[in-house]
Amino acid sequence: MKDRGQERGSFLVKIQFRQRESWQGQVTWVEEKRTVSFRSALELIRLLDEAGNGKGRSWDDVYTGSALGEGGRDSQEA
Numbered sequence: 905m906k907d908r909g910q911e912r913g914s915f916l917v918k919i920q921f922r923q924r925e926s927w928q929g930q931v932t933w934v935e936e937k938r939t940v941s942f943r944s945a946l947e948l949i950r951l952l953d954e955a956g957n958g959k960g961r962s963w964d965d966v967y968t969g970s971a972l973g974e975g976g977r978d979s980q981e982a
Contacts, residue, residue, distance in 0.1 A: 915934065938963055
């Protein structure tokens with residue numbers, strides 16, 4: 905099956921808690937080196953969908969590096 909010209913992304917998902925029948929944690933978009941926290945499994949799915957669509961609030965105001973072992977919140981890109 906052909907890819908139809910769409911790029912695919914790699915994501916690292918870190919589940920930190922499981923409360924109220926859902927997951928909370930962080931997802932890192934590996935190619936973009938961006939990490940976002942999520943509060944539910946539904947929010948995680950929305951983040952992945954936004955990354956695929958190239959739009960949305962979620963990936964713009966993020967910090968880089970911590971889930972990839974390259975710094976943390978203090979090492980934001982300018």
